[in-house]
Amino acid sequence: MAKPATLNATVALVRKSQLVAEDELRGFLRRAKPRQLVDLTPACLLQQMVAAGLLTPFQADQLQNGRYQGFRLGNYQIRDRIGRGGMGQIYLADHLGLDRQVAIKVLRPAADAAPLARERFLREAYAAAKLSHPNIVTVYDVNAEAEPPYIVMEYIEGVSLQAAVARYGAFAAEEAAECGRQIAMGLQHAFEAGLVHRDIKPANVLIDRRGTAKILDLGIVHIIGECLTQEFNPDVILGTVEYLAPEQAYSSRIDTRADIYGLGATLYFLLAGHPPFPDGDVRTKILMLYSAEPVPLTRLRPDVPPGLAAVVHRMLAKNPDDRYQTPAEAMAALVPWANPVAFPDRIFGPVAATVSNEGSQTVTVAAMYLQPTPLEHPTPVPRRTITDAGTVELCRDGTAPFPACELTLRTQLDHATAEAALSGARANPNFNRLERGLRLACWSAVGFIVLAVGVFALVRLLAHRP
Known part of the structure; x- marks a missing residue:
């Protein structure tokens, strides 16, 4: 899908997505100053809508890339992508009627084409639906007829x-x-x-x-x-x-x-x-x-x-x-x-x-x-x-x-772990001997450099004497 290139195209994409109610969208545009709107890029406009609480960062990112479909799954509205795997992707969503957040696992189209992938995906839902226990994630709903199918x-x-x-x-x-x-x-x-x-x-x-x-x-x-x-x-x-x-x-x-x-x-x-x-x-x-x-x-x-x-x-x-x-x-x-x-x-x-x-x-x-x-x-x-x-x-x-x-x-x-390892090394006698040797070598090198600079200065001084 093509990315929106203008503000009008961006607003039209938001309307198509149905993520923002029409009255809330008009109110947002009415409160914005015309001069500010002229200077805004599509990305900045979407970020302002995020700041106003009309969109989530995930929704804004999808719209910025021209994607306006797939935010609704039945009675659920997608807010964020919180996980992904070989078979599906997992989204954070709101139930529009119950005001409850849920996790929705959606079978990826590529996995749907793999043999038995759809059957295994649905087996997860049906098996979990048989269970009700505080130490097992609860399955609320499954839609096997949707394309792609999903588990709530x-x-x-x-x-x-x-x-x-x-x-x-x-x-x-x-x-x-x-x-x-x-x-x-x-x-x-x-x-x-x-x-x-x-x-x-x-x-x-x-x-x-x-x-x-x-x-x-x-x-x-x-x-x-x-x-x-x-x-x-x-x-x-x-x-x-x-x-x-x-x-x-x-x-x-x-x-x-x-x-x-x-x-x-x-x-x-x-x-x-x-x-x-x-x-x-x-x-x-x-x-x-x-x-x-x-x-x-x-x-x-x-x-x-x-x-x-x-x-x-x-x-x-x-x-x-x-x-x-x-x-x-x-x-x-x-x-x-x-x-x-x-x-x-x-x-x-x-x-x-x-x-x-x-x-x-x-x-x-x-x-x-x-x-x-x-x-x-x-x-x-x-x-x-x-x-x-x-x-x-x-x-x-x-x-x-x-x-x-x-x-x-x-x-x-x-x-802390690095410090503990270094402390243990310092307790080793071989390490101490090595450390003393390195220090002696460093001081010898410094002395040699100082001596070389002194000799060079003396030679220059003697060369310029009448």
Whole structure:
């Protein structure tokens, strides 16, 4: 679409979008001085409408680029785009009749053309609609007949576990246990409804400002009793490889114990700052699911109670029979280590008026991101670059049938960690000898330069004597 080149074209585009009521638009134009309007560019006019509260920055940006359609989905008006992924985009919207904000997940046209994508998208809505639990994101509505189809969900003002760890490091032991306890409660409700999530991971769990954990993204949920070979290609692995239960890599016959493994891998991430097997390509990671054990948490975090570490490692058992058999059992095992009183006070600061834009991130969640406060750990966990391949579809030979969504969160090593590393280096005798040698070399170089300047000045002086 062509960008509006004149003020008249811009006003006409606003009218076509139906984002601003006609009387409000006329009042805005009437209050503006004619001379100011003559000097304005289309972009400046839209920014003034944002300042007046008539448009949101997202709406103004779309209009500036000539896009005036797609702001209305049924009874909902789009305000902002708050997430995107391989299958869909997520928008913040207002219900025009109920004065309620919601999150709307819209299937992307490119994904709609992919085999089974539309079916999986709608399965998420129908599966979530069967559930009603404080620890699972609520689905309000679905429109399967719309083009493209969309799902209307509860809007969560919070942060994903993936984003929280990537920004500010690992969780305290009691905070991780409390998160795990709540996730297990949600999984138990799904288990009782006959559902297996199959993709429990930090990016699929949100924490709101009250400290409530919310499970989302049921797009690849398995309904117990249905034949997966009739639903999906049996040669395709569904899940995220870093959080995949070993049995998911070779069999489509899974149960709630696969979600318990995902919960264990998520808790490992919260405590260690990375998944159980963070290194290597896809084939290597799948091989390690069968042949390797993750580094013990107590070695990475000596401050983590051994009892809590044992609970997490039991969830990560290779054999499903060696794990907790239901989410309720896992929840009971986490209770002694959970501290809901201290959570989430140490993660969230005061209510933020704006969204923090610190760092670079592409997030696939229906959530606003508030500024968490740094955690205080006896053993700091360095910041690291984390790349999560999202919900990955892999053929059993390790190849991907089509590109998967990528989620990249970048953070920087904080000043305190750098200072701690430098202090540790200075305690090393070799470092001290090296430091003394460098200082001696620097002073020698300075002395040589001073001597050379003196000799040069003396030669010049002698050359000019009669």
